[in-house]
Amino acid sequence: MKPALLRRLILAVLFLLSVIAVAGGVWRYGYVQALAQLAQRGEADLTLATDRLTGQLQLYQQLAVLTADHPAVVAALKGGDTGDLRELLLNAADKTSALDLFLVDARGRVLASANATEPDDVADTPYFQRALQGALGEHHGIGASSGLRTYYFAAPSFGPAEQVVGVLVVVANIDRVESDWRGARPTVFFTDDRDEVFISNRSELLFWQQRADGGLAPAGGPDPGFETQSVGGYDLWLTDWSPYVPVRALHLQKELPIIGMRAEALIDVDPARRLAALQAAAVAGVFLAFGAFLFLATERRRTLAEANARLESRVQHRTRELSEANTALRHEVAERIAAEAALKKAQADLVQAGKLSALGQMSAGISHELNQPLMAIQQYAENGSAFIERGKTDKAADNLRRISDMAVRMSRIIKNLRAFVRNESEPVARVDLVQVIDTAVELTAARLKSDQVTLDWDAGGNGGPVWARGGEVRLTQVFVNLINNAADAMLGQADRHIRIAIERGAKLSVTVRDIGPGIEDPDKMFEPFYTTKTVGSSEGMGLGLSISYGLVQSFGGNIRGSNTPSGAEFTVELDHWQEDKAA
Numbered sequence: 001m002k003p004a005l006l007r008r009l010i011l012a013v014l015f016l017l018s019v020i021a022v023a024g025g026v027w028r029y030g031y032v033q034a035l036a037q038l039a040q041r042g043e044a045d046l047t048l049a050t051d052r053l054t055g056q057l058q059l060y061q062q063l064a065v066l067t068a069d070h071p072a073v074v075a076a077l078k079g080g081d082t083g084d085l086r087e088l089l090l091n092a093a094d095k096t097s098a099l100d101l102f103l104v105d106a107r108g109r110v111l112a113s114a115n116a117t118e119p120d121d122v123a124d125t126p127y128f129q130r131a132l133q134g135a136l137g138e139h140h141g142i143g144a145s146s147g148l149r150t151y152y153f154a155a156p157s158f159g160p161a162e163q164v165v166g167v168l169v170v171v172a173n174i175d176r177v178e179s180d181w182r183g184a185r186p187t188v189f190f191t192d193d194r195d196e197v198f199i200s201n202r203s204e205l206l207f208w209q210q211r212a213d214g215g216l217a218p219a220g221g222p223d224p225g226f227e228t229q230s231v232g233g234y235d236l237w238l239t240d241w242s243p244y245v246p247v248r249a250l251h252l253q254k255e256l257p258i259i260g261m262r263a264e265a266l267i268d269v270d271p272a273r274r275l276a277a278l279q280a281a282a283v284a285g286v287f288l289a290f291g292a293f294l295f296l297a298t299e300r301r302r303t304l305a306e307a308n309a310r311l312e313s314r315v316q317h318r319t320r321e322l323s324e325a326n327t328a329l330r331h332e333v334a335e336r337i338a339a340e341a342a343l344k345k346a347q348a349d350l351v352q353a354g355k356l357s358a359l360g361q362m363s364a365g366i367s368h369e370l371n372q373p374l375m376a377i378q379q380y381a382e383n384g385s386a387f388i389e390r391g392k393t394d395k396a397a398d399n400l401r402r403i404s405d406m407a408v409r410m411s412r413i414i415k416n417l418r419a420f421v422r423n424e425s426e427p428v429a430r431v432d433l434v435q436v437i438d439t440a441v442e443l444t445a446a447r448l449k450s451d452q453v454t455l456d457w458d459a460g461g462n463g464g465p466v467w468a469r470g471g472e473v474r475l476t477q478v479f480v481n482l483i484n485n486a487a488d489a490m491l492g493q494a495d496r497h498i499r500i501a502i503e504r505g506a507k508l509s510v511t512v513r514d515i516g517p518g519i520e521d522p523d524k525m526f527e528p529f530y531t532t533k534t535v536g537s538s539e540g541m542g543l544g545l546s547i548s549y550g551l552v553q554s555f556g557g558n559i560r561g562s563n564t565p566s567g568a569e570f571t572v573e574l575d576h577w578q579e580d581k582a583a
Contacts, residue, residue, distance in 0.1 A: 019288060027280035031231065034273075038267050039250060042250060043254075045188075046186075047254070050256055052180075053263075054256065057177070064168055065136065067092060074157065076112060077157060093115060099176075100169075102169050104122055105166050107123060108121050108122050108125075116145075117171060127152040138259070140260075149175065150172060151171075178200075183201060187205075189264055190261045202242065202245060204241070214228050215228070225238075226238065237251045246269070248269050251264065429469075430468075431469070432465040436470075437500060437502075448487060453486075453487050455498045457501075477547070482512040482548065486512060487514075495515060498512065499513045499514075508575070512570045514567045516567045519562070519563055545561075552574070556575055558572075559573070
């Protein structure tokens with residue numbers, strides 16, 4: 001065999017072994033994950049089964065407690081006629097499906113019974129002894145007369161001196177309790193303190209005993225097949241007990257001190273194994289397909305390499321030229337990437353510069369907005385101190401309340417400023433357009449007030465949230481720019497009014513309209529550094545509309561401006577926020 005062929009054969013074998021190892025690891029991981037999900041659902045099913053059992057048994061417990069104080073019971077314990085008592089007990093047994101109800105005196109003799117399923121003397125029974133001590137007695141076992149599985153609840157009946165004069169016993173038929181959930185999934189059984197299965201939704205497991213090494217075995221019968229496994233910290237039972245008990249099952253258990261039993265469940269793990277096998281097969285298939293593709297590519301490359309070796313002598317002089325061209329191309333790509341990064345940084349710096357420019361225009365008004373409440377706080381504090389010295393605490397409290405209102409107002413202004421100037425790099429998200437415009441209006445309120453500009457803001461509809469696609473900080477900057485531009489345009493006239501409105505159609509449309517002289521050159525208004533003001537002065541850099549145009553375009557929206565008979569109007573169009581598109 002040729003060395004090259006032998007090498008390829010060894011590589012193929014190693015690849016197949018690697019695929020088997022990876023598929024086995026995927027199977028193991030998927031199996032453990034599926035077992036975790038099975039355990040979670042099994043815990044819920046086991047809890048549901050235990051709650052159902054304890055709930056049904058507690059009905060009989062409450063029946064015993066309530067019937068123990070019935071007037072007919074009290075009369076019978078005092079030596080009265082037991083005919084009415086027996087009718088009462090029979091009616092209660094019929095309505096609750098109880099196996100029997102009977103009354104016992106303090107010496108353990110049965111005075112009256114609904115169905116007479118128990119002996120006439122129960123003085124030696126544990127439930128009677130417990131009830132004779134003044135507590136609620138409970139016990140389970142096989143009925144002496146009925147031969148059925150029974151659960152006893154014994155409630156004491158107290159005399160005038162608070163001594164126990166009798167015991168009312170309710171006998172629950174476990175067969176009737178099991179009837180609602182027999183045969184349901186998963187397999188559930190309850191073992192008592194004798195490690196014996198007393199209750200189960202699989203009748204073939206009744207009275208089986210817990211083995212010393214785990215599992216169950218019938219009392220006195222042949223030992224069925226049983227093994228245990230531990231997979232990922234989960235206990236698995238391998239059984240061959242019944243067609244209705246899973247052969248391979250996840251074992252869960254839960255202590256029930258309320259009824260003195262232990263609840264256990266067996267969850268079939270075959271679905272988990274099938275799911276893990278499908279995952280492993282899928283991964284193996286992907287790897288094999290990749291291996292086949294790699295093999296074909298390698299063979300093709302080998303063939304091409306042989307052909308290339310034959311042609312190498314003829315193209316050697318061209319190799320140097322191609323190498324040099326490739327090096328130059330790499331340099332060009334690197335320079336282009338660096339230029340794109342520099343452009344993005346410049347754009348981000350330009351957006352931030354626009355924010356700071358707008359903030360500089362608003363600084364005088366904002367300073368007034370902060371200085372005015374500070375002076376008011378000082379005055380209210382002095383007044384409050386004087387009122388306290390004069391004992392006028394109610395007026396001092398009013399001054400303190402006003403100081404608190406001023407502090408809240410200042411906090412809101414500072415919060416909006418901090419949000420406005422921060423660099424926002426988050427992707428497009430859901431934004432409340434009404435809240436964005438409210439923030440822009442609040443940021444420019446001081447400047448509009450100082451320039452005597454009135455603003456009419458109409459949210460449209462019921463004033464609730466209007467969800468749009470965008471960025472909160474960047475949209476706020478757009479509307480701050482538009483409001484400041486409108487105010488700047490009207491500085492040379494007496495009447496100054498701005499109107500903002502939202503229209504909710506196929507697209508969200510926000511219009512900002514002023515009553516100024518209009519747009520001088522609509523074709524150039526979105527070009528960088530185009531302005532009717534002095535470029536580089538404190539009045540503006542000619543970047544506001546250009547920045548706003550870029551920001552709105554980045555959200556998939558559109559901004560346009562036009563002249564109206566009464567001034568200029570700018571319209572910002574944005575898409576509605578839709579959850580399915582976002583997902």
